[in-house]
Amino acid sequence: MNEEVDGASPTEGVEQYAIGISFGNSNSSIAHLSADGKAEVIANEEGDRLIPSFLSYVDGEEFHGTQAKSQLVRNSRNTIGYFRDYLGKDFKSIDPTPCHSSAHPQENASTVAFSIQDTESETPNTVSVSEITTRHLRRLKQSASDFSGKAVTSAVIAIPTDASEAQTEALANAAENAQLNVLQFISEPIAALMAYDARGDHKDKLVVVADLGGNRSDIAVVASRGGMYSILATGHDYELGGVTLDQVLVDHFAKEFIKKHKIDPRDNERSLAKLKLEAEAVKKALSLSASATLSVESLAEGFDFRSTINRTRYELLAGKVFQSFTRLIEEAVKKADLDLLDIEEVILSGGTAHTPKIAQNLKSLFSEHTTVFAPSTSPTAINPGFLAATGAAIQASLIQEFEKEDIEQSTHPMVTVTPHIPNAIGIEIEAQEGTSSFEVVIPQDSAVPVRKTKVMQSLSDGEMVLRVCEGQRKIKTTKLEQRSKAETNGEEDSDEDSDVEDEEAVRERIWEAIKPLGEITAKVKKGLKVEVTVNVGADLSISITARELGAKTGVRGNIEKPEVTENGQA
Amino acid sequence: EDDGIPRVRFPPKPEGWKGDPGNPNFRALGTLSPPVMRKIEPAGPHFLAFARRKRHGRTFSEDER
Ligand SMILES: Nc1ncnc2c1ncn2[C@@H]1O[C@H](COP(=O)(O)OP(=O)(O)OP(=O)(O)O)[C@@H](O)[C@H]1O
Ligand SMILES: [Mg+2]
Numbered sequence: 001m002n003e004e005v006d007g008a009s010p011t012e013g014v015e016q017y018a019i020g021i022s023f024g025n026s027n028s029s030i031a032h033l034s035a036d037g038k039a040e041v042i043a044n045e046e047g048d049r050l051i052p053s054f055l056s057y058v059d060g061e062e063f064h065g066t067q068a069k070s071q072l073v074r075n076s077r078n079t080i081g082y083f084r085d086y087l088g089k090d091f092k093s094i095d096p097t098p099c100h101s102s103a104h105p106q107e108n109a110s111t112v113a114f115s116i117q118d119t120e121s122e123t124p125n126t127v128s129v130s131e132i133t134t135r136h137l138r139r140l141k142q143s144a145s146d147f148s149g150k151a152v153t154s155a156v157i158a159i160p161t162d163a164s165e166a167q168t169e170a171l172a173n174a175a176e177n178a179q180l181n182v183l184q185f186i187s188e189p190i191a192a193l194m195a196y197d198a199r200g201d202h203k204d205k206l207v208v209v210a211d212l213g214g215n216r217s218d219i220a221v222v223a224s225r226g227g228m229y230s231i232l233a234t235g236h237d238y239e240l241g242g243v244t245l246d247q248v249l250v251d252h253f254a255k256e257f258i259k260k261h262k263i264d265p266r267d268n269e270r271s272l273a274k275l276k277l278e279a280e281a282v283k284k285a286l287s288l289s290a291s292a293t294l295s296v297e298s299l300a301e302g303f304d305f306r307s308t309i310n311r312t313r314y315e316l317l318a319g320k321v322f323q324s325f326t327r328l329i330e331e332a333v334k335k336a337d338l339d340l341l342d343i344e345e346v347i348l349s350g351g352t353a354h355t356p357k358i359a360q361n362l363k364s365l366f367s368e369h370t371t372v373f374a375p376s377t378s379p380t381a382i383n384p385g386f387l388a389a390t391g392a393a394i395q396a397s398l399i400q401e402f403e404k405e406d407i408e409q410s411t412h413p414m415v416t417v418t419p420h421i422p423n424a425i426g427i428e429i430e431a432q433e434g435t436s437s438f439e440v441v442i443p444q445d446s447a448v449p450v451r452k453t454k455v456m457q458s459l460s461d462g463e464m465v466l467r468v469c470e471g472q473r474k475i476k477t478t479k480l481e482q483r484s485k486a487e488t489n490g491e492e493d494s495d496e497d498s499d500v501e502d503e504e505a506v507r508e509r510i511w512e513a514i515k516p517l518g519e520i521t522a523k524v525k526k527g528l529k530v531e532v533t534v535n536v537g538a539d540l541s542i543s544i545t546a547r548e549l550g551a552k553t554g555v556r557g558n559i560e561k562p563e564v565t566e567n568g569q570a
Numbered sequence: 571e572d573d574g575i576p577r578v579r580f581p582p583k584p585e586g587w588k589g590d591p592g593n594p595n596f597r598a599l600g601t602l603s604p605p606v607m608r609k610i611e612p613a614g615p616h617f618l619a620f621a622r623r624k625r626h627g628r629t630f631s632e633d634e635r
Contacts, residue, residue: 186613194614202616227616230608395613410621411612418624419605430579439576446612447620455580464580465587470603516599521583529575538624542603557596562604 017150018183018400020392021140021157022191023171025084026214026242027351028053028136029389030144032396039198039393041386044143050351050385051143052104054081055135060120064139073273076101078116080280082493085238086112087131088170100243101273105129133174141180156179156189156396158388160211160218161234183399184407189220191227191391192349196373196380198394202227203445205344210329210362211388219329221336221343223445226452230420230445233336237328240321242280242352243374248318249279249309253294256307265300274299286311287354287376303535315357325352326361339475341367341509348374353384418447423470423535425542427456428513438471438511439533451535455549458524466520466546468559469513480504520546520555537561 020031020039027050031041048066056068056079063071071079081102086094091107098104103114112129145152153177159168163185172182189209204225219235253275253320254266265271278294285292291310291436299305315322333340346362353359359374366372373381382390399407409415424444431437441454458464475567524530529549536542541561546552590597612619 119589184612187611190611190613197614207628215572222611227614228620229611229614229617231611286613350615391613397620398615409625413609415621415624416609416612417607418610420608422603422606427578428581430581436581439578445606445608447608448605449623455575459577459579460582463583464584517602518596518598518600519587521587521589521595524580536602540605542602544596555595557590557593557598560585560601562601 006221017133017145017148017152017395018151018154018156019141019144020191020389020394020396021137021155022052022188022392023084023137023157023159024139024213024350024389025082025216026053027051027385028140029386030140031386031389031393032144032148033393039195039390039397041383041389042144042147044140044352045146051140053084053136054079055132056080057116057118059480060118062118062135064136070277072101072277073270076269076273077103078118078140079103080114080116080127080132080350083112083114083129083132085215087133087174088164088167089397101269101276106533109495122319126484130170130174130177133171134177137175137180138178141178148170152180154183154396154400156184156392156399157182157184158187158188158392160236161187161189161220161231162218162236165383174341183396183402184411186392186395187231188218188348188388189222189231189347191389191395192347192387193222193224193229194391194394196345197224197227198345198390204446206338206342206345207345207347208333208343210325210353211349212241212325212358212384213350214352215239216241217325217328217350217352219332220326221332221338223443225443225446226450230447232338232445233332234333235328235332237324240324240328241350242283242319244324245283245318245355246276246280248321249283249294249314250275252309252317253279253305253307257299257303257305260305261300261303263300263303265305268300269484271300282309283314284354286314287356311356318357322355322357322361325358326365329362330365339507339509340365340370342473343367343370346370346372346374347387348372348381349384349387351385361378369472400412417524419538419540420445420447420452421536421540423472423514424511425517425536426454426471426513427532428467428468428469428471428516429456430460432567436513438469438513440471440511441532442536444472447534448536448540450537451533453531453533458526458528458530460524462524463524464522464524464531466522468519468532468534468542468544469515470515471511471513474510476508476510478506478508480506517542518544518557518559520544520557522546522555 001277022029033042043049050063052069054068056071057064079102095104105112113126115124117124141152175182192209207218207222216238221233223230282292282294293308295306354378359377363372363377375381424440425442426440442452531549533545539561542559544557
């Protein structure tokens with residue numbers, strides 16, 4: 001398809017215009033680079049920057065986004081939503097139990113399809129999930145083209161970290177059928193990280209990206225090294241998200257309604273669909289205000305319903321669900337072999353990240369030095385719903401001029417899979433009273449080749465040794481004085497369900513040198529600023545220089561590459 | 571004053587310390603531990619620079635030229 005357009009030489013005169021797309025089961029967003037070079041999320045013709053991933057058909061007319069989603073009540077059978085995760089999957093591998101009011105997934109030639117009346121004819125058509133995706137992407141592409149006045153030809157699409165090859169292939173095909181060339185897929189958490197890093201911060205850090213969506217939650221623990229990202233661990237919960245929270249409110253309001261009218265609105269399909277939509281609106285309102293009111297005309301059997309709930313009540317009802325988010329994140333950090341203290345940034349992404357309590361819980365879970373980027377915990381947070389599309393747009397702008405072959409080669413495992421150093425490299429220093437400590441020059445999990453410089457100011461005077469070592473972070477636990485029995489008596493609500501209730505401990509990160517690599521000697525004056533540069537080659541050989549800050553010359557030394565180990569990795 | 575520069579105490583040079591042949595102020599003591607193979611996410615400006623270097627077999631300083 002599109003031989004002429006997609007060929008090596010772009011059609012002359014046609015301006016290449018690439019956008020970033022975030023395509024979720026619940027919502028999608030489109031973003032581009034504005035004239036001033038900043039990535040921005042584009043509003044569609046309805047003014048929405050968060051576009052529900054919904055299509056709905058009324059008498060053959062296609063509705064998209066918010067308009068389509070609102071059809072869930074009156075026209076649920078011809079309304080399709082929550083379909084992304086069906087793409088590229090066997091029908092047998094999905095759980096087709098209807099859990100949403102939208103059109104139910106059906107089996108078609110072993111893949112997933114929907115039976116909908118998408119034309120004026122009364123007889124429904126079987127429309128594959130691939131075709132639905134094509135239609136959805138076509139609308140997104142059209143919105144972006146209308147906004148910018150330029151023809152959108154290509155895109156970078158953000159996808160979950162666990163997307164299979166079959167899924168990305170199916171998505172690429174569906175996009176191609178919408179005359180949209182996918183330049184590259186990038187991981188959603190990486191896109192979110194890029195959206196933040198575009199503000200100019202490329203310092204080395206360990207980051208947790210928690211993407212809390214509608215139907216699912218995805219966690220990624222990422223080492224950011226010199227502006228490059230390696231995913232250390234991921235965690236997923238396919239049954240935890242905004243919909244879980246909607247359900248808490250649906251149940252709450254249903255019970256209120258039952259009290260009044262002895263009717264359960266959840267028993268009727270249409271009442272339930274109404275209640276779900278309104279409960280979601282109440283939930284969103286509770287992210288901003290202390291209370292919110294649900295108001296539904298003719299909820300069930302002709303009865304109108306109005307009920308107010310305050311945030312405290314909601315947080316109590318949803319407490320267990322909120323804890324599940326915290327737990328999922330904690331588990332991912334553990335899976336990465338890290339301690340909560342190691343995490344410097346937590347980026348909350350996805351619509352559910354607007355929930356204040358979720359962010360606050362994380363703020364207390366992590367150390368006080370950890371920044372939790374969410375609207376309620378950081379004044380500089382970016383709208384969590386926009387992060388993935390923003391990052392995808394940044395990537396699109398970086399590669400839109402590249403040849404297809406260039407992109408393919410650069411993203412190939414031959415390039416991306418690369419040796420990372422397992423330990424930090426740095427300088428052993430003296431701590432108090434004969435104990436030693438360690439100053440990191442290159443952090444662990446850095447990909448080679450890597451070169452880093454560190455400046456230190458000397459407190460010592462005379463002929464000194466700068467010992468270059470590998471180092472490791474240890475967690476040091478200092479038990480505080482046991483509190484007296486009398487003091488703890490009668491204290492019923494102790495903080496957590498910890499085993500050792502009477503013992504308080506302070507946990508901190510300390511560094512230890514574990515393996516010497518080389519030594520430099522130099523005459524050092526007290527107060528002198530010493531600049532150490534460590535350069536690790538692709539073959540793992542090391543060269544080191546140490547000099548007075550600003551000086552032209554210094555001491556150099558080389559350390560040979562290690563012998564090849566049995567598994568041939570070194 | 572917090573200029574981000576750590577104040578550190580280096581250990582003194584022990585008596586009888588000897589450098590490598592031809593390099594009186596340096597001695598090698600060991601080689602780097604075996605690396606772990608990981609994937610770098612192919613995204614962002616720094617990755618693209620990395621990929622360019624790797625594909626062309628260039629070092630940092632060659633790339634800077
Ligand atoms: N202000 C808000 N407060 C609380 N929840 C919100 C807010 N805005 C959106 N949400 C919720 O976020 C969820 C959608 O998240 P997002 O847009 O990230 O979806 P998605 O990535 O398409 O989801 P998935 O693929 O998991 O279904 C919905 O449940 C929605 O109700
Ligand atoms: Mg999502």
